[in-house]
Amino acid sequence: MSDFSISKATFEEMKFIISQAKAENWNPGLYDATPFYQTDPDGFFIGTIEGDIIGCISAVAYDATFGFIGFYIVLPPYRNQGYGIQLWKHAMHYLGNRSIGLDGVITQQENYKKSGFQFYYKNIRFEGVKPYPIATHLVDLHQMLFEKILEYDACIWGIKRKKFLQEWIQMPNAASLTKMHQNQVKGYGVIRQCYNGYKIGPLFADNLEIALEIYYGLCRFADNAPVFLDVPEINLEALKLAEKVHLHPVFETARMYNKHPPKQLIEKTFGVTTFELG
Numbered sequence: 692m693s694d695f696s697i698s699k700a701t702f703e704e705m706k707f708i709i710s711q712a713k714a715e716n717w718n719p720g721l722y723d724a725t726p727f728y729q730t731d732p733d734g735f736f737i738g739t740i741e742g743d744i745i746g747c748i749s750a751v752a753y754d755a756t757f758g759f760i761g762f763y764i765v766l767p768p769y770r771n772q773g774y775g776i777q778l779w780k781h782a783m784h785y786l787g788n789r790s791i792g793l794d795g796v797i798t799q800q801e802n803y804k805k806s807g808f809q810f811y812y813k814n815i816r817f818e819g820v821k822p823y824p825i826a827t828h829l830v831d832l833h834q835m836l837f838e839k840i841l842e843y844d845a846c847i848w849g850i851k852r853k854k855f856l857q858e859w860i861q862m863p864n865a866a867s868l869t870k871m872h873q874n875q876v877k878g879y880g881v882i883r884q885c886y887n888g889y890k891i892g893p894l895f896a897d898n899l900e901i902a903l904e905i906y907y908g909l910c911r912f913a914d915n916a917p918v919f920l921d922v923p924e925i926n927l928e929a930l931k932l933a934e935k936v937h938l939h940p941v942f943e944t945a946r947m948y949n950k951h952p953p954k955q956l957i958e959k960t961f962g963v964t965t966f967e968l969g
Contacts, residue, residue: 695774697781700735700747702728708735708747711764713886717966718919720883720890722865726858727751727968734758734785738765738778745769750782750791751968757850757953758786760793761967779806790950794966800945808947813924814963817938818888818917827908832860832867832879840869843876847895847960848969849953855968866912870901877901880962882909888917894962899928902961906936921963929961 700708705724712719728735731751738746746765752758760782765775783791783806794814795803804810832840837857845851860867864884870877878896882889891909896902910918920938922929923946944966963969 695738695740695745695777697736697738697778699733700737702732704737704744705735707737707744708749708762708764711747711766712762712967715764718885718887718890719967720862720865720885722862722883723965723967726855726862729858730852730855730968735762736778736781736785738774740769746774746778748778748782749967750785752786752789753850753852753855756789758789758791759967759969760786760791761965763793790948790952792946792948792952792969794944794946794963794969797943797945800947803945803947807949809949811946811948811952812957814944814946814966815922815924815933815940816942816944817920817922817933818941819920819933819936819938821910821913821915821918822907822936824911825907827868827904828870829868829905829908830871832869832881835869835871835876839876840879843879844893844895847956848893848964849955859964866909868905868908870896870905878905878959880905880909881964882912882918885919888919889913890919890921892921892962893960893964894920895959896961897959899932899961902929902932903935906932906961920961921966923957923960923963926957926960928958932961 734751735749737744749762867881869879878901880894882891
């Protein structure tokens with residue numbers, strides 16, 4: 692095996708990581724690098740041979756109890772030579788005893804099981820066209836107290852992700868809307884521009900009616916480009932939403948955990964935030 696080394700990625704090297712996700716047709720957002728990196732600057736790694744980057748992986752630690760693995764990519768000429776497993780072991784070591792989640796491509800599910808991961812459910816990526824606009828009664832997230840959104844997000848996602856959300860809702864070429872009732876958050880969502888079209892995530896809501904209203908509101912920002920929504924298959928109401936707005940499935944992943952997952956409210960999860968960070 693050649694002189695292979697693994698090191699922490701710099702922010703500049705996030706360009707390589709994002710570019711490889713694009714090359715794999717995972718369709719990352721144009722400005723994902725900043726919110727991803729700021730969530731855990733120590734949790735992104737590159738593998739190099741004689742100074743050339745040939746692979747990457749992320750192992751983002753949200754807190755002392757939970758982390759998420761993503762961006763597990765080795766360049767095609769270097770696959771099946773042992774470099775990938777070294778990146779994997781490095782990421783697992785970094786996250787230590789945390790409960791770890793990932794969204795793996797279905798073909799790799801058996802390999803993840805060998806490392807102690809269990810399948811929980813499928814996430815399905817849906818694609819559609821911008822729907823005809825309808826009247827909505829939503830509030831721009833930037834007009835609200837951030838703590839209200841943070842608490843609502845944590846209730847549904849299972850843990851607080853303050854660093855991530857602070858950056859996520861501030862991205863260029865993105866919009867974020869929330870549904871309020873009696874000064875209480877009843878749902879919120881974010882739409883961002885990707886290399887192909889726009890992606891909505893997260894889309895969290897107390898019920899299908901609110902989720903639909905937020906979906907329609909966010910789609911106003913999508914120009915005439917394709918719209919993507921990643922849906923947990925076990926939320927039947929989320930599948931109803933995809934059907935109502937005429938989305939069709941294009942891709943799926945296996946959501947897996949090596950221990951108990953965070954106490955997420957899947958019934959309020961109509962759109963996953965990202966496949967890379969959960």
